[in-house]
Amino acid sequence: MQNLLYFFASIIFYCSVRSQDHRQYRQVHDASGRLQPPPPFNESYQMIVLTGGKVYGTPVEANTATEDLCMPHRKDVVMAGGRILSMMEPSKTAAFINSIRDSQLTILPISVQDQIIIPGLVDVHVHAIGGGGEQGPYSRTPESHLSQLIRGGLTTIVGILGTDGVTRSLSSLLQKMKSLEHDGLSTWMWTGSYRIPIVTLTGSLQQDVLLIDKVLGAGELALSDHRSSWPSKSELKQLLSDVRVAGMLSGKSGVIHFHMGSAPTKIDLLWQILNETTIPIQHMYLTHMSSRGDDLIAEARKWIKAGGMCDFTADAEMLNETDTINTLNKFRAEKLPLKQITVSSDAYGSFPQYDSSGRLISYSMGLPDLTLRTIQNLVLKHSWPVEEAIQFSTANPATYLNLKRKGFLAEGYDADILVLNQTDLSPLYVFGRGQILKTPTWIKHDMFEHISGSP
């Protein structure tokens, strides 16, 4: 408790400094000593306490038995200063709230009786300024909407360019990621696009990774795809060494995120590079691995067994896709290490479908709620334990990409939190760095439509 109070005091200091920035905090406190009803959720609070929920996604302790892993923790979650201040024993929470009632803090206790509390989702593949364009100018996809990102439960996103690295620019993407960061999400990005020589912000891949905090690596670099520039093995070796060294120097994981197409060459070049060089497999992060047929899924299985990381694009329900859910079920039954798999939405990317002669037969766009829908499907339709189903968009990407204080719920982690309805797993609350991002039942969706870019 001593430690807690000390941390708490520093948070008060942090909050008071922060509040001088630009916000006015209103005190939720009256002379009678009773808490008033909460003011509208469009205001900021210095402390929010979630009581009565079932918490999943805490870091695994080395000696935890497997069966404990799937049990929720009955803890109350105290958020302050953008972080999780405490995961509190529920029996102590009322006394804690009472003890600070006379402070200068605005506090909002929210009872989430028996609902599910998980870490905010991390989506590594979001075309945040739009993508597509493969059917000519009219087929460019629109820029991301903050409201849709929040409704999809995403609190951390990694922005990405795609096929079009000419009329879509990295500087525009970087600015968009800064804007979303201002709005309460946490954001990173990939430099480059589908093709080589890769487009960059500063003139080189190494400089982008090393000098620009938000750049984690390069992507999505297309391989075995008719829209790829078919990089040679030596060009790929060079890029992979560059990203590895830049990652080492900047303290990032330093990876290339490879978009996999459906050409029969699959990931052959990468296998050869692994054979011929000492570049570790950790720097090669493959995506769309479950969406291009059984041959590529077989490669995904080999890649994971070799220690590599695969990303699966969430199934688009409107297209009746089931590849990702099926592959996850299969790999789980085979007891593959699921930690080496992530699931992302490919939101705002185009989903063109071609026939065998390469003619386009349909064209649609992914939305950012596909990641959460994957979790809902795994749990509700395929009886996965919540703890296992959430890892693909929480712990796994955060750990692999070395995103500090993301992906788990524990003291000191960022207060990126999702409260889900325990019956249908729809989001009830989304918190980004300790602030409420969305409350569907309290705030109309359209209130958020214009927020991105507000002062």
Ligand SMILES: *[C@@H]1O[C@H](CO)[C@@H](O)[C@H](O)[C@H]1NC(C)=O
């Ligand atoms: C919050 O919303 C309420 C009710 O819609 C409004 O009266 C108030 O001015 C808003 N406060 C801020 C800080 O925008």
Ligand SMILES: *[C@@H]1O[C@H](CO)[C@@H](O)[C@H](O)[C@H]1NC(C)=O
């Ligand atoms: C990599 O090396 C192993 C062992 O020498 C060999 O069996 C395999 O065929 C090689 N793979 C490729 C793609 O070169």
Ligand SMILES: *[C@@H]1O[C@H](CO)[C@@H](O)[C@H](O)[C@H]1NC(C)=O
């Ligand atoms: C998806 O499946 C439903 C029901 O089987 C069908 O009516 C619909 O046309 C399918 N949609 C697509 C895009 O194939």
Ligand SMILES: *[C@@H]1O[C@H](CO)[C@@H](O)[C@H](O)[C@H]1NC(C)=O
């Ligand atoms: C949770 O979902 C169920 C089923 O959709 C619904 O009946 C219930 O009202 C929801 N609970 C909350 C708190 O929204």
Ligand SMILES: [Zn+2]
């Ligand atoms: Zn792609």
